[in-house]
Structures are given as structure tokens and as C-alpha cells.
Amino acid sequence: MTDIDDLVARLSRLEDERDIARLIASYGPAVDAGDPGAAARLWASDGIYDVDGWRMKGRADVRAMVSSAAHQNLVAKGCCHFLGPCVVTVTGDSAVAVCESLVLVSDGPDSGAYRVWRATANHFTLRRSEGQWKISARHSRLLDGSPDAHALLTRGLEGSD
Amino acid sequence: MTDIDDLVARLSRLEDERDIARLIASYGPAVDAGDPGAAARLWASDGIYDVDGWRMKGRADVRAMVSSAAHQNLVAKGCCHFLGPCVVTVTGDSAVAVCESLVLVSDGPDSGAYRVWRATANHFTLRRSEGQWKISARHSRLLDGSPDAHALLTRGLEGSD
Amino acid sequence: MTDIDDLVARLSRLEDERDIARLIASYGPAVDAGDPGAAARLWASDGIYDVDGWRMKGRADVRAMVSSAAHQNLVAKGCCHFLGPCVVTVTGDSAVAVCESLVLVSDGPDSGAYRVWRATANHFTLRRSEGQWKISARHSRLLDGSPDAHALLTRGLEGSD
Numbered sequence: 001m002t003d004i005d006d007l008v009a010r011l012s013r014l015e016d017e018r019d020i021a022r023l024i025a026s027y028g029p030a031v032d033a034g035d036p037g038a039a040a041r042l043w044a045s046d047g048i049y050d051v052d053g054w055r056m057k058g059r060a061d062v063r064a065m066v067s068s069a070a071h072q073n074l075v076a077k078g079c080c081h082f083l084g085p086c087v088v089t090v091t092g093d094s095a096v097a098v099c100e101s102l103v104l105v106s107d108g109p110d111s112g113a114y115r116v117w118r119a120t121a122n123h124f125t126l127r128r129s130e131g132q133w134k135i136s137a138r139h140s141r142l143l144d145g146s147p148d149a150h151a152l153l154t155r156g157l158e159g160s161d
Numbered sequence: 162m163t164d165i166d167d168l169v170a171r172l173s174r175l176e177d178e179r180d181i182a183r184l185i186a187s188y189g190p191a192v193d194a195g196d197p198g199a200a201a202r203l204w205a206s207d208g209i210y211d212v213d214g215w216r217m218k219g220r221a222d223v224r225a226m227v228s229s230a231a232h233q234n235l236v237a238k239g240c241c242h243f244l245g246p247c248v249v250t251v252t253g254d255s256a257v258a259v260c261e262s263l264v265l266v267s268d269g270p271d272s273g274a275y276r277v278w279r280a281t282a283n284h285f286t287l288r289r290s291e292g293q294w295k296i297s298a299r300h301s302r303l304l305d306g307s308p309d310a311h312a313l314l315t316r317g318l319e320g321s322d
Numbered sequence: 323m324t325d326i327d328d329l330v331a332r333l334s335r336l337e338d339e340r341d342i343a344r345l346i347a348s349y350g351p352a353v354d355a356g357d358p359g360a361a362a363r364l365w366a367s368d369g370i371y372d373v374d375g376w377r378m379k380g381r382a383d384v385r386a387m388v389s390s391a392a393h394q395n396l397v398a399k400g401c402c403h404f405l406g407p408c409v410v411t412v413t414g415d416s417a418v419a420v421c422e423s424l425v426l427v428s429d430g431p432d433s434g435a436y437r438v439w440r441a442t443a444n445h446f447t448l449r450r451s452e453g454q455w456k457i458s459a460r461h462s463r464l465l466d467g468s469p470d471a472h473a474l475l476t477r478g479l480e481g482s483d
Contacts, residue, residue, distance in 0.1 A: 004168075007326075007333065011168065014175055014336055025246040029259055029314040032282070032304060038318055078305040080261050080280035085246050085347040085407050100350055100402050102426070102436075104263070104280050106305055114263075114277040116436040119402035119426050121354070143354060144400040144428055153355040157348055165329075172329065175336055186407040187479055189422055193443070193465060194475040239466040241422050241441035246407050265424070265441050267466055275424075275438040 016090045034075035036066035044134040051140045078106030089159030093128040098156020119143045123152035177251045195236035197227040205295040212301045239267030250320030254289040259317020280304045284313035356397035358388035366456040373462045400428030411481030415450040420478020441465045445474040
């Protein structure tokens with residue numbers, strides 16, 4: 001016998017996972033368009049973005065990073081923040097997601113080539129608030145042999161914070 | 162109280178998104194296998210594929226592109242059209258999707274290396290016809306700093322045509 | 323009129339596809355963390371992993387590959403096994419999935435660059451056993467122009483073994 005409440009719960013779980021995958025897949029297009037608002041909106045108002053120890057806190061910090069000369073110069077050259085499919089684990093109004101990502105930068109208008117500048121492990125914690133999933137923390141570590149990057153991947157696959 | 166019609170609508174939405182993600186994820190394998198038919202079938206019969214201003218119209222044009230010596234030479238060398246996870250927005254029988262993509266080409270049999278030749282912004286509009294989603298237009302622009310590429314990403318995230 | 327059994331079947335199909343996509347998206351993080359157990363658990367106990375003719379059989383072989391000095395050296399340098407979104411075809415308790423993948427390796431701590439070492443066609447067959455999807459066979463062939471790689475892509479898109 002099928003319980004309708006059970007069906008609804010299963011459907012809601014798929015929707016949560018879809019919402020989170022969609023949120024994370026939006027990051028690359030937002031920052032590669034150089035759009036500070038679109039990137040900042042992915043985070044909770046007190047959300048954290050920690051890249052190799054550089055710690056941004058809150059949407060204003062994410063907005064400032066995308067608006068910075070450093071980032072806008074990358075965009076002007078041609079860059080691609082390429083995030084892979086993520087593995088999502090939802091628990092009530094919290095979730096963990098993990099994926100790997102690349103950053104590519106054009107070698108110049110006539111080069112016909114992009115350099116892979118970074119390859120990174122990404123661990124996200126997410127929170128549902130007022131029906132919307134947002135990033136509460138993203139930790140990103142370069143895949144350069146450092147145990148920190150490996151720990152992010154392992155914890156992400158386990159669904160641990 | 163749960164309304165069954167509402168459940169069906171939510172389920173159908175997830176299926177639409179799945180169908181569209183699957184269609185777009187099929188592009189790379191189709192063209193890297195050098196299979197003109199498999200690539201052409203992803204488009205509507207009057208569908209458009211505009212790559213940096215080169216405008217293909219209809220399945221015959223897509224088929225001709227994949228069959229061309231230029232494309233078949235890439236396939237013979239070893240190429241990889243790598244599309245990332247897409248962000249899909251469905252509205253009834255229409256949809257918009259956005260993703261970024263890479264094209265990699267082998268540097269030669271003994272090089273042990275692939276060159277990233279292109280990194281691209283992709284904006285898709287899709288249409289459901291006779292129960293099947295097909296691409297009505299794909300616009301692709303190189304991520305070389307051009308505002309056109311940025312506009313595709315921004316419109317794609319907004320779900321705008 | 324909506325049949326509840328039909329709804330359940332549609333929902334279950336989406337869950338199967340989600341489970342399989344999640345399984346495949348776990349491979350990169352598992353091997354890039356250098357975690358032999360996490361990688362081996364993705365396979366059925368008698369599962370096969372055939373990479374360019376190197377045939378591993380069973381979880382112990384996958385575990386041994388990830389534990390090997392060759393693999394652990396890659397992890398220590400910094401590597402990224404980047405699998406793209408897969409196209410999944412489920413038929414009862416069996417499934418086929420196809421995706422392309424890249425392997426990137428750091429050019430060294432001060433290089434600020436990763437080399438794309440491999441670009442690969444991947445064909446998976448999967449099986450549900452005791453409610454869990456596992457890989458029964460993964461065949462991977464380098465995209466170097468070889469017809470074997472093309473055949474994997476074509477069969478994967480067709481949902482054929």
C-alpha cells in the first residue's frame with residue numbers, strides 16, 4: 001500500500017536535491033559573466049566562502065570579490081569556472097554537497113588555448129530558509145596534494161559538515 | 162491536504178528537467194563519436210545552432226557540421242566536447258538552459274596531453290513537441306571577454322530567451 | 323485520471339536515475355582523495371573496471387589500483403578526475419550510463435597550471451542489488467581517435483550494454 005505522505009516526502013527530497021544542484025551549477029555562469037549580484041545571491045546572508053584560507057563572510061564579501069579588479073580582469077581576458085556534477089546529501093533543512101571544479105583562463109585572443117589555472121575540491125553546506133536553499137559555507141582547496149583538499153572530498157561524500 | 166494534481170505537476174516538472182538535462186548531456190558523446198544523426202536529433206526540425214555567429218538552421222545543417230572534414234578530423238585526432246551541468250528553467254512547453262563547455266583536442270598520440278581549445282558560454286531554448294523536448298536554439302559564444310558570452314550566461318540564469 | 327501506481331513508478335525512475343548519477347559523480351572525489359574504500363564501494367562485488375584494456379575485476383582490484391604507488395603519487399602531486407554529467411538509461415534492475423571525463427595533473431606547486439593528461443569515453447553498466455545500485459562494468463577508452471571510444475559513446479547513448 002502506498003502512503004501519500006511518503007510519496008510527498010520522496011518527491012520533496014528530489015526537489016531539494018534539484019534546487020541545490022541548480023544553485024551550485026549557477027555559480028560558474030554568474031562569476032564568468034562578472035555578475036556580483038547573481039553570485040552573492042547564492043549565499044545565505046551570513047554565508048561563508050573560504051578559498052584556500054581566504055575567508056569571505058556574507059554576501060557583501062562575495063559581491064566584492066566578483067567586483068574586484070582581479071576578478072574582472074579574469075573575466076575580461078576570458079575565464080571559465082567549471083564546476084562538475086555535485087553529490088548532494090539532504091538532512092531536513094540542511095544539506096552537504098561536494099564537487100570538483102576547474103578554473104580556466106584564456107591564453108590570449110590569438111592563442112586558441114585556455115590554461116587550466118586551478119583544480120579544486122569544493123565542500124558546501126547549505127541551509128533552507130524561507131523555502132529557499134542557500135550556501136551557508138563553501139570551502140574550496142586546491143588539489144595540490146594537500147590533505148585539506150582530500151578531507152573536504154571525503155567529508156563531502158560522507159555527507160558530513 | 163495533498164492534492165494529487167499538484168503532485169503530478171511537481172513530478173512532471175522534475176521529469177521535464179531530467180529530459181532536458183539528458184538531451185544536453187548527450188551532445189558531447191554524440192559529436193565526439195562523430196555521429197551526425199545522434200547530434201542532429203537533439204534539435205527541433207527548424208532548430209538553430211549559432212556558434213560565434215556561424216548559424217546552422219535545421220537538422221541537416223547540424224548533420225553537415227558533424228559530417229564535415231573539419232569535425233571528423235578533430236574526432237580522428239581525439240576530441241572531447243565537455244559540457245557542464247546545466248541550469249534549466251521550464252515554463253510550460255518551453256524551457257531555457259545554460260551551461261559552460263570546453264572543447265579539448267589531443268596534442269598527438271604520444272604527447273599524453275590535451276589542449277583546451279575552447280571554453281564557451283551556451284544558452285539553449287527548448288520546446289516540447291509531441292511529448293519530446295528538442296533544442297529550438299543554441300547560442301554559443303567563446304569566453305574571451307566578449308559581452309555576448311556574458312549576456313548569454315546572464316539571460317540563461319534568469320531563464321530568459 | 324491518475325493512477326497512483328503510475329505515479330510511484332515515475333517517481334521511482336527519477337530516484338533510480340538520481341542514485342546512479344550520484345554514484346558516478348562520487349568516483350572523482352573518491353579517487354582524488356586517494357580513498358581506496360570509497361572508490362571500491364561504487365562497484366558490485368564482481369564488478370569490472372576496464373581502462374584501455376587494463377581489466378580490474380572485483381572491489382579488491384579497484385582498491386589495489388587506488389592504493390597503488392602510481393595512483394597515490396598522482397594524488398600527492400595533485401590530480402583531478404573530472405567526470406561530466408552522465409546520460410542514464412534505466413531498465414528494471416539494470417542500467418546503462420555514459421559520460422566523458424578528464425584527468426588533470428598539477429604541473430608542480432609553483433606552476434599555477436594543470437595539464438589535461440587524459441580525456442576519456444566512459445560506458446557504465448549498473449545493477450540494482452538489495453536496493454542499491456552498483457557498477458557491474460565500467461569501460462573507459464581514451465578519446466584518441468580510436469573507434470573503441472566512439473563505440474562506447476554510441477552504445478551508451480542508445481542505452482545498450
